[in-house]
Amino acid sequence: MAGTTPTEAQVAELTAELAALEDPRIREVNERHGDDHGVNLGKLRAIAKRLKTEQELARGLWATGESAARLLALLICRPKAFTRDELDAMLREARTPKVQDWLVNYVVKKSPHAEDLRPAWSADPDPVVASAGWALTAERVVKKPAGLDLGALLDVVEAEMKDAPDRLQWAMNNCLAQIGIEHPDQRARARAIGERLEVLKDYPTSPGCTSPYAPVWIDEMVRRKDAGTTS
Structure with a gap:
């Protein structure tokens, strides 16, 4: 990973880890509800528990645009660290129901904004x-x-x-x-x-x-x- 920052390297490693957890059967069920990932949420939460709170890593994961990565980002971020405009932009980018639901419930509701x-x-x-x-x-x-x-x-x-x-x-x-x-x-x-x-x-x-x-x-x-x- 020459030429990348530690956070960029972590993002790459985590997106690869999430990709390896992709299950076509889970994706099929999720797609019926408008979601576009196939990662078991229990396994995703286990990764978040391992990482704990990592705000900059959360920003990097969100920037990938991938739903599983964004869900992980919402679990490891610091809700109060986002500005009002950031939260507004994130909501407008969060087009799948699960990402929107977690963004509102896990982040926005804990924000001063x-x-x-x-x-x-x-x-x-x-x-x-x-x-x-x-x-x-x-x-x-x-x-x-x-x-x-x-x-x-x-x-x-x-x-x-x-x-x-x-x-x-x-x-x-x-x-x-x-x-x-x-x-x-x-x-x-x-x-x-x-x-x-x-x-x-x-x-x-x-x-x-x-x-x-x-x-x-x-x-x-x-x-x-x-x-x-x-x-």
Whole structure:
């Protein structure tokens, strides 16, 4: 690896290691969900555990553009080390669901820029970017609702969720359900919106799992809360 920096050499070694872990069967399953890698996530997490936190290496892995490398980057980075503009650029580059999901949940939610990005992303004309904004809003509905206009959020969901593209629709539906679950004063309206729009009403749900259909989801989670369990 003459002429390369230590980080460049590490990136090359790690991308080769990830390539060796590629499993065509895993890739086939992932591709059905819009993802484009075939690496077992347990094995990928084991590599991250070995590396620990390596911010510059994370930047190098992200720059490869390869999904498996980017997922590894998100596990070893320092979320607070990214600027607002870096996070915005990364989201717009993260076009596969798993990379976007990990970026939002593992990095952006831990960043001091999350609240600045949330409304900007929610209003973005790109539905993939907007879905990230709604994911951040759902998080705030649960953990830090003070200052949010829940009625206005329900207005937007009611007007736009039915015809939203899949990933944005899913994120808006999550926000709708969280409003109904966490805020009793908004629960009846949230349930009514879900019943009227019927988004994800027929979504296939495995035995023992809760349907993502908002009225069912709200009722089940409220029942668990009242019973004193979240299992």
